[in-house]
Amino acid sequence: MILIDRFSPKPVFEQLIDSIEQQIVLGVYPPGTLLPSLRELSVTLSINPNTVQKSYGELTRRGVILPSVGSGCYVAPDAPERIRKAAESRLPELTRLCADMKLRGVPEETILEAVRAVYGCETVTIQKEESDHA
Amino acid sequence: MILIDRFSPKPVFEQLIDSIEQQIVLGVYPPGTLLPSLRELSVTLSINPNTVQKSYGELTRRGVILPSVGSGCYVAPDAPERIRKAAESRLPELTRLCADMKLRGVPEETILEAVRAVYGCETVTIQKEESDHA
Amino acid sequence: MILIDRFSPKPVFEQLIDSIEQQIVLGVYPPGTLLPSLRELSVTLSINPNTVQKSYGELTRRGVILPSVGSGCYVAPDAPERIRKAAESRLPELTRLCADMKLRGVPEETILEAVRAVYGCETVTIQKEESDHA
Amino acid sequence: MILIDRFSPKPVFEQLIDSIEQQIVLGVYPPGTLLPSLRELSVTLSINPNTVQKSYGELTRRGVILPSVGSGCYVAPDAPERIRKAAESRLPELTRLCADMKLRGVPEETILEAVRAVYGCETVTIQKEESDHA
DNA sequence: GTGGTCTAGACCACA
DNA sequence: GTGGTCTAGACCACG
Numbered sequence: 001m002i003l004i005d006r007f008s009p010k011p012v013f014e015q016l017i018d019s020i021e022q023q024i025v026l027g028v029y030p031p032g033t034l035l036p037s038l039r040e041l042s043v044t045l046s047i048n049p050n051t052v053q054k055s056y057g058e059l060t061r062r063g064v065i066l067p068s069v070g071s072g073c074y075v076a077p078d079a080p081e082r083i084r085k086a087a088e089s090r091l092p093e094l095t096r097l098c099a100d101m102k103l104r105g106v107p108e109e110t111i112l113e114a115v116r117a118v119y120g121c122e123t124v125t126i127q128k129e130e131s132d133h134a
Numbered sequence: 135m136i137l138i139d140r141f142s143p144k145p146v147f148e149q150l151i152d153s154i155e156q157q158i159v160l161g162v163y164p165p166g167t168l169l170p171s172l173r174e175l176s177v178t179l180s181i182n183p184n185t186v187q188k189s190y191g192e193l194t195r196r197g198v199i200l201p202s203v204g205s206g207c208y209v210a211p212d213a214p215e216r217i218r219k220a221a222e223s224r225l226p227e228l229t230r231l232c233a234d235m236k237l238r239g240v241p242e243e244t245i246l247e248a249v250r251a252v253y254g255c256e257t258v259t260i261q262k263e264e265s266d267h268a
Numbered sequence: 269m270i271l272i273d274r275f276s277p278k279p280v281f282e283q284l285i286d287s288i289e290q291q292i293v294l295g296v297y298p299p300g301t302l303l304p305s306l307r308e309l310s311v312t313l314s315i316n317p318n319t320v321q322k323s324y325g326e327l328t329r330r331g332v333i334l335p336s337v338g339s340g341c342y343v344a345p346d347a348p349e350r351i352r353k354a355a356e357s358r359l360p361e362l363t364r365l366c367a368d369m370k371l372r373g374v375p376e377e378t379i380l381e382a383v384r385a386v387y388g389c390e391t392v393t394i395q396k397e398e399s400d401h402a
Numbered sequence: 403m404i405l406i407d408r409f410s411p412k413p414v415f416e417q418l419i420d421s422i423e424q425q426i427v428l429g430v431y432p433p434g435t436l437l438p439s440l441r442e443l444s445v446t447l448s449i450n451p452n453t454v455q456k457s458y459g460e461l462t463r464r465g466v467i468l469p470s471v472g473s474g475c476y477v478a479p480d481a482p483e484r485i486r487k488a489a490e491s492r493l494p495e496l497t498r499l500c501a502d503m504k505l506r507g508v509p510e511e512t513i514l515e516a517v518r519a520v521y522g523c524e525t526v527t528i529q530k531e532e533s534d535h536a
Numbered sequence: 537g538t539g540g541t542c543t544a545g546a547c548c549a550c551a
Numbered sequence: 552g553t554g555g556t557c558t559a560g561a562c563c564a565c566g
Contacts, residue, residue: 007334007342011565018234025237048566080239087238091248094235096144097228098252103156104221105214108253114225115249118232119242145541171553182543187555195329200409203554204551208409278498279556290505305538316558321540337539338566348507355506359516362499366520368420369496371427372489373482376521380514382493386500387510413550450551 004045012047016055021064021083024075033075035065062086138179146181150189155198155217158209165214169199169207196220272313280315284323289332289351292343299348303333303341330354406447414449418457423466423485426477435477437467464488 002019004012023029038056042049056073059065063082065073076082098111136153138146157163169175172190176183190207193199197216201207210216232245270287272280291297303309306324310317324341327333331350335341344350366379404421406414425431440458444451458475461467465484467475478484500513 006336084239087235087240098249101221105159105218106221115232202408293507352507355503355508366517369489373486374489
């Protein structure tokens with residue numbers, strides 16, 4: 001299920017990108033899956049079709065999804081790998097946040113601890129690989 | 135020293151807030167200090183007085199500085215604590231970001247390394263990293 | 269209906285905040301309502317868009333309205349409660365004022381009468397009393 | 403003892419007026435008393451002499467104090483009465499505050515209760531009249 | 537179209 | 552001189 005918060009500081013089109021990538025990584029949309037159509041998504045999420053188009057366009061540019069004229073978009077075979085690379089490009093975002101906290105006197109260990117806590121707890125990481133031991 | 139990067143994606147008024155809070159945390163502007171006046175800052179930084187006013191207004195709202203019409207703005211007695219606490223309250227933000235990256239397959243060490251890099255380098259370098267020149 | 273008195277000693281942006289919060293409390297703008305856009309309000313009230321923005325910004329900070337770039341500002345679900353609580357937190361202000369007047373020999377009944385006058389008359393009359401035309 | 407808060411939203415010269423009137427009403431400065439000189443007050447309170455002058459000027463205008471060229475200002479014989487009248491002229495201030503609270507949904511009884519509480523408790527109301535039963 | 541930021545220049549009361 | 556408010560007009564990314 002995809003949820004959009006129109007009042008989030010994060011733009012809707014970015015939220016949609018994140019959500020779709022998340023569904024792919026979680027295995028809900030495994031490679032080869034046909035994604036919902038523009039109109040379907042815009043209706044179910046109550047957002048502007050142009051916004052969905054913007055998200056699909058960016059996902060296409062990243063090679064995460066493959067548009068097929070007339071029949072929608074499909075999840076690329078190497079989507080998980082491309083998603084990981086895209087995620088690493090978000091490091092500057094994290095760097096900026098940490099810099100903000102550092103200059104305000106937050107100790108390094110506080111942040112490292114928070115990061116380790118995230119990676120420490122085994123959350124729902126049902127990778128596609130885990131379920132394709134065929 | 136306060137520096138503004140006009141090409142940073144971060145709004146000027148936020149950069150100014152960051153700089154002033156950093157000077158306070160570093161002890162360059164200890165509690166009780168009289169800050170530069172709106173007009174003085176606007177001239178030395180070559181930005182509009184209204185922009186400085188916006189920053190000062192936000193700092194006032196946060197209880198970091200105390201304005202006194204006719205005599206100037208002073209650093210609040212408990213400014214450093216307020217700044218640090220406000221920064222620590224942003225930890226969930228960082229946690230969410232890390233969770234997103236973990237889910238997408240970014241290894242823990244990549245993130246820890248980025249954090250250490252932020253804390254390892256000197257302030258001037260941080261200033262550079264804050265600006266993407268996107 | 270929102271009215272601005274250019275000759276009131278109260279700043280325009282505060283008058284606008286008052287008016288909007290009142291409309292929310294009165295139920296004219298129930299939670300979820302889409303507020304007039306910045307430009308629309310600035311035109312109908314003949315005030316500068318920046319001034320409206322300042323009011324909207326403050327209401328956003330108070331959690332009374334939720335802005336969504338590209339679609340407008342909406343009244344928050346818990347707006348009425350937030351507004352009332354914020355107002356009640358100003359009681360000490362009133363207490364101090366009354367203590368001052370008591371100390372100077374102003375009889376209790378004079379004050380009670382003034383309060384009853386405020387609550388006795390209709391909203392329109394309150395609008396008039398708010399402006400001193402000093 | 404007179405205390406000035408330079409960070410109060412209330413202007414310093416008004417605080418000084420209030421404080422002096424309070425000292426008079428409390429009997430610390432009974433009618434006929436020679437008030438501290440401009441310079442003395444400006445030094446002990448660490449405020450600008452012009453500000454003290456402004457306060458003294460307003461008190462003179464109200465007839466609360468009587469300037470005597472070359473020898474300072476004296477508390478007027480009918481000072482308490484004039485102070486009471488001046489206090490009543492502050493009713494619009496109270497009216498505005500109540501109007502603000504009313505339009506935000508604060509019930510009338512909440513305010514009346516607060517007022518009665520102020521007048522109910524017997525605070526330090528050592529009127530001059532009480533100590534001149536000579 | 538929307539909210540948000542920035543500049544330029546003006547005016548006010550206060551110290 | 553100070554902080555604070557307001558106007559006018561411009562630009563940006565988002566929907």
